[in-house]
Amino acid sequence: MEKYMFIFKGGFYEDSNLSPDEVQGKMGQWYKWVQDLQEKNIYSGGEPLLKGGKIVKKNGNKFSVTDGPFPESKELVGGYFVISAKDINEATEIAKNYPDFDLNGSVEVRQVMKIDM
Amino acid sequence: MHSSDKDKSSQIVEHLFRREAGRMTSVLTRVFGIENIELAEDVVQDTLLKALQQWPFTGIPDNPSAWLFKTAKNKAIDELRHNRLNKKYSEEISELFNSEWTLTGVIKEFFSENEIKDDQLRMIFTCCHPDLPPESQIALSLKNLCGFSIKEIAKAFLTNEITITKRLSRAKDKIKEGSIKFEIPAGSELEKRIKNVQSTLYLLFNEGYNSGKQDILIRTDLINEAIRLAELLIEHPITEIGNYRAEIYALLALMYFHYARNPARTDDNGNILLLKNQDWNLWDKKLIVKGIEYLERSATGNKLSEYHLQAGISYFYVTAENFEKIEWGKILNLYNLLYEMNSSAIIGLNRAIVISQMNGAEAAIDEIKNLSFEQLENYYLYYSTLGELYLQTGNLPEAKKYFEKAIQMTDSEPEKKLLRTKLEKLNHMH
Numbered sequence: 150m151e152k153y154m155f156i157f158k159g160g161f162y163e164d165s166n167l168s169p170d171e172v173q174g175k176m177g178q179w180y181k182w183v184q185d186l187q188e189k190n191i192y193s194g195g196e197p198l199l200k201g202g203k204i205v206k207k208n209g210n211k212f213s214v215t216d217g218p219f220p221e222s223k224e225l226v227g228g229y230f231v232i233s234a235k236d237i238n239e240a241t242e243i244a245k246n247y248p249d250f251d252l253n254g255s256v257e258v259r260q261v262m263k264i265d266m
Numbered sequence: 267m268h269s270s271d272k273d274k275s276s277q278i279v280e281h282l283f284r285r286e287a288g289r290m291t292s293v294l295t296r297v298f299g300i301e302n303i304e305l306a307e308d309v310v311q312d313t314l315l316k317a318l319q320q321w322p323f324t325g326i327p328d329n330p331s332a333w334l335f336k337t338a339k340n341k342a343i344d345e346l347r348h349n350r351l352n353k354k355y356s357e358e359i360s361e362l363f364n365s366e367w368t369l370t371g372v373i374k375e376f377f378s379e380n381e382i383k384d385d386q387l388r389m390i391f392t393c394c395h396p397d398l399p400p401e402s403q404i405a406l407s408l409k410n411l412c413g414f415s416i417k418e419i420a421k422a423f424l425t426n427e428i429t430i431t432k433r434l435s436r437a438k439d440k441i442k443e444g445s446i447k448f449e450i451p452a453g454s455e456l457e458k459r460i461k462n463v464q465s466t467l468y469l470l471f472n473e474g475y476n477s478g479k480q481d482i483l484i485r486t487d488l489i490n491e492a493i494r495l496a497e498l499l500i501e502h503p504i505t506e507i508g509n510y511r512a513e514i515y516a517l518l519a520l521m522y523f524h525y526a527r528n529p530a531r532t533d534d535n536g537n538i539l540l541l542k543n544q545d546w547n548l549w550d551k552k553l554i555v556k557g558i559e560y561l562e563r564s565a566t567g568n569k570l571s572e573y574h575l576q577a578g579i580s581y582f583y584v585t586a587e588n589f590e591k592i593e594w595g596k597i598l599n600l601y602n603l604l605y606e607m608n609s610s611a612i613i614g615l616n617r618a619i620v621i622s623q624m625n626g627a628e629a630a631i632d633e634i635k636n637l638s639f640e641q642l643e644n645y646y647l648y649y650s651t652l653g654e655l656y657l658q659t660g661n662l663p664e665a666k667k668y669f670e671k672a673i674q675m676t677d678s679e680p681e682k683k684l685l686r687t688k689l690e691k692l693n694h695m696h
Contacts, residue, residue, distance in 0.1 A: 168415030179322035
């Protein structure tokens with residue numbers, strides 16, 4: 150088994166005017182997905198990320214800290230999962246259960262490098 | 267969503283968020299003041315989104331409602347802490363700030379169970395204020411009390427979101443002018459205002475019951491919301507005064523009797539069925555029993571309201587064994603009383619239909635000719651009823667004329683279809 154990171158992009162609820170009924174529906178879908186992965190023992194963790202934040206860079210000896218990131222909102226990272234799968238194909242299949250495709254969200258699936266200790 | 271035993275999300279009641287959104291909006295509106303109702307709406311939305319983002323990871327709390335209210339309360343405290351010096355909130359809360367109370371203490375009081383009940387009632391009276399146009403009252407109620415989105419309200423009214431947005435913002439502008447207060451009216455004002463709430467709830471109910479609306483799910487939602495809000499009125503001590511409660515019981519009985527007949531009103535293809543063609547076994551017995559229970563409770567006090575009479579009429583329909591066993595005489599007696607109380611032409615028309623069952627179509631046509639045409643001119647049932655009655659007398663050209671006019675006058679596809687079928691049959695008879 151390999152580890153994969155799902156990077157969730159876009160699909161921000163703040164922009165989509167969901168009704169209380171729709172919010173409840175979404176909550177149920179996410180809850181079910183997490184629980185499903187946990188039951189299969191392939192869920193290592195994950196969290197949603199808040200909007201905004203800072204970008205830290207260093208030029209020579211000088212740090213620069215700016216507000217951001219402000220990419221197009223459909224590219225903005227909104228959260229991540231780490232899951233286990235046999236290979237990238239299986240991981241991709243799992244990613245298809247992401248509940249927010251209908252809000253223009255997408256999932257970037259990336260393999261986590263194994264570190265030999 | 268498929269739910270298994272293990273799936274705890276299925277333990278959350280359907281429409282919980284919608285319902286709690288209404289309750290939270292009421293409390294927060296009281297805290298922030300009616301002028302800041304949008305702020306209340308934003309806090310509610312933030313609260314629900316927080317649940318959406320946390321519960322999948324933390325698990326669903328044992329008491330979801332308590333979690334939501336606690337979160338909303340903390341958000342309200344944050345808001346007041348940050349902005350209380352430069353923003354105007356409700357007078358009530360501003361006064362409390364100047365006293366010995368701490369902010370947290372004040373807010374905690376506002377979020378007690380009894381206060382929440384009062385606030386919901388305040389919200390009902392605000393949304394159903396007679397200074398607002400009736401369609402705005404319904405839209406506002408659905409938004410603020412029932413947690414519907416603009417999109418969902420538009421769907422319920424078979425209209426677009428722009429129309430509903432306009433309706434809501436006009437209502438909100440009116441509220442912000444200051445004449446509409448967020449309060450439970452008292453004294454002589456109360457009677458007038460409770461009457462208006464009742465008629466708005468009945469309109470809301472009819473919006474859902476009206477067969478012209480295609481979407482079954484949203485129709486049932488509206489029916490349930492109208493009933494739920496009427497039951498909220500019943501549960502509040504304010505309706506113990508006078509005969510209010512008896513009248514609301516009658517309204518509820520009427521709603522339940524109609525609701526019980528709902529599954530039988532259309533066939534599998536959504537075509538409307540006439541009463542005599544309906545499968546009476548499909549009527550929901552549980553709802554009928556509930557209606558009868560409410561009707562019995564409505565029989566207190568000495569005042570007979572229109573709702574009492576209408577519920578009484580419905581009672582004789584839903585408790586008849588079949589169409590042939592309907593006791594038309596008893597129904598006509600009630601219609602006579604109703605017509606005395608409110609001689610609207612629409613009630614007169616319905617009364618005439620009962621007369622046709624007892625004394626024949628000719629007698630009914632004579633009754634209808636005495637009604638005010640002005641009130642019936644735009645009412646398609648006026649034309650379809652006359653079409654039906656003329657058909658019964660054998661006057662086919664007149665029948666045809668009225669059916670054609672009725673088709674023109676209704677927007678409802680199922681109604682049009684029913685009328686066209688009748689016209690076709692009629693053309694064969696020619």
